[in-house]
Amino acid sequence: MQKIGPRAALRATACALALWAGLAAAPAGATTFTWATANDILGLDPHANNHGVTNAMKSNIYEPLVRREADGTLAPALAERWETPTPTTWRFHLRRGVTFHDGTPLTAADVVMSAERVRQNDMAYVLQSVARVTAVDDHTVEMETRGPSPILLQDLTLFFVMSKRWVEANNAMNVARAGQPGAATAFPQLNTNGTGPFRLVERLADERTVLVPNPSYWGAAQMNHGITRAVFRPVASAPTRVAALLSRELDVMYHVPLQDMPRVQQTQGVRVVSGPTARTIYFAFDVARAESLDEPGKPNPLQDVRVRRAMYQAIDMNTITRVILRNSTSASGLPIAPAVGGYVESLAARLPFDADAAKRLLAEAGYPNGFRITLNCPNNRYVNDEAICQAATAMLQRAGIQARLNAIPFGRFLAGGANNEYQFWLLGWTPGNFDLTNPARELLGEGSFNWGKFNDARMNELATEIGTLPLDNPRRQQLAAEYWTRYRDLVPQIPLHQEPQIFAVRDTVADFTLRVQEDLELRYVRMRGN
Missing domain, CATH: 3.10.105.10 (Dipeptide-binding Protein; Domain 3)
Incomplete structure (x- = not known):
């Protein structure tokens, strides 16, 4: 394994300090949570880029009908309940009082439009068994499957719902994933309007993505993260990521380089949280x-x-x-x-x-x-x-x-x-x-x-x-x-x-829960003092 000498370590530390200097100071009383991985998200369109880090970021902003919890179990999200009147019919009852970040109420029409839109690209698998999606009324949706589909709920955990009004107003029905023509400048890749617990305030590709809590989130009473501002930074250089962690510029880093594990574990105020994955x-x-x-x-x-x-x-x-x-x-x-x-x-x-x-x-x-x-x-x-x-x-x-x-x-x-x-x-x-x-x-x-x-x-x-x-x-x-x-x-x-998942977590974070699906979702972070 390559060893990092003292001069290289100093250079990495200097780079880390310069990298984080661009972040504005948080207001008094605010709690900023900052985390880094080796690569950036591939975009913000919830119906494109089937990629772990990207899907985790989507989960902070958008929501599916059914959510996968950190331990792998399924839980109601935008659908508060469901039933199967026939072996090939699934009826979902939408949660009342849910609004998108722009204040638009969630309705069944949003789910129907999202079902049409998601089929265009690499997230289409979430509806692989579904023949059609229809609105029964404003708060009820039916999905007809091509045959019995006992695993439909598991498929739906990454079926994120978008606002029909917002998509149409911004001419954003087409879906392009990273590397395809138009993807880099597509409106939904750079802007968001979900129903999730966080909303976007800044996105600079390969530099940072900044989120703040959604004050109108339907599940706000269950949120206990204590985060007022969340900053995601992609940092390709492993030595720079480690230096940023050790200089207290990061709250969480993922992955911890295996060769740096002993040093990270011996650092006061830092703990390693690791476990298996399904990858x-x-x-x-x-x-x-x-x-x-x-x-x-x-x-x-x-x-x-x-x-x-x-x-x-x-x-x-x-x-x-x-x-x-x-x-x-x-x-x-x-x-x-x-x-x-x-x-x-x-x-x-x-x-x-x-x-x-x-x-x-x-x-x-x-x-x-x-x-x-x-x-x-x-x-x-x-x-x-x-x-x-x-x-x-x-x-x-x-x-x-x-x-x-x-x-x-x-x-x-x-x-x-x-x-x-x-x-x-x-x-x-x-x-x-x-x-x-x-x-x-x-x-x-x-x-x-x-x-x-x-x-x-x-x-x-x-x-x-x-x-x-x-x-x-x-x-x-x-x-x-x-x-x-x-x-x-x-x-x-x-x-x-x-592959294992190995996070380094600073003592600014009181609780950090590993997800079976890896990567980081803000609802599973709790800052110290909260």
Whole structure:
């Protein structure tokens, strides 16, 4: 691991002080909460950018019908109750007296418009089982599903409701995610009008996002955060983030670099809060492209399952876990965590590391001398993401593959993936509905993050049937076992590990609750003295 010397530490501290000097002093009696992560949110449009940090920020400003609590349970949000008159009809009764930040009352028309709008882009999965949404009256909405959908409530936890009046007044019906034309200047990416506990007062991309409490929030009586101003700062440099924390310019930092854990833990007034997540880090392949990107004119070697299996078995995950991740994580052979519905423990072991077997498989596939391939990787999103990719590149090279690394900031990385620029890449995924059906669609089916265009008819059939079965139906787990068995046979991905979440929290914060869905939501912070 790279060590930071005294001069580098002083430079990092100076950078941190300069970085935070731009923040205006808070009024007397105010409590400003400041937190930082390595990368910025991708925008503020609640119907675009299915990204953990971005979704957490949306949750401060906008609300769904049903909310996922920090412990993973579901709770009423904009819908105070619901029932299912038929197996394919869900009736939601909206909470009375709710207003958007501009004072406009919430009605069923807002939900219907939001359902139409969200289907345009990468958040469409939240209504994947819904055929139509209709308003029964101003405070009642019905959703008709294409078949029985026992997990609909879980899907709806990231279905954020927007104001129909506001969207229409600002000509904001179209949805563009980061990297798409018009996204950077789209009105809903820079402005907000939700019903949530906080409202936006300032947004400077890659610098800061500033929120203040919503004085008209319907749930204000249950809020106990003590925050009068919340400032989110993206800071790409890990040494600068740590220096800002240690100089008391931050209340919370995420992620804590593993190499800095001992120093942070020994700092007076700072505590480390950590736990497991439902996020799996994995490598994925483009299996649809006929021609190699790295060797134009030659066939794409990744279309051969023997090549994909060879690359899987060339990677020594035990060494990566021990050396790079410092035993902070759990290696996995599935792209979902134990907390996710459809997890099958008996199929979760990784394929064994075996460099000799990898070489034999490559020779059998017609690549005894390997081939050229680029591993594309973000360098500021996941725990030691670039270091993992560096290690994997070296391991592939030892198996005879001429691998090279392309590590870039997360925003640019996402744009490249969406533009079909990669054949081999690293990504992390937390299923938004905490169920197998989410990655089955988003990563391995018709979803927008299936960059490699993997498609298997039998896996699609299994996922569809799984989505119609209640979570406690024994057949559901049987089908999940068949699904993951086929996944392991076809090797569309190389699962790596379930990432931990590690926050550093200053003593200015009295209570800080980890969310199973990771990242930070302000309702789960309580400042000291409150």
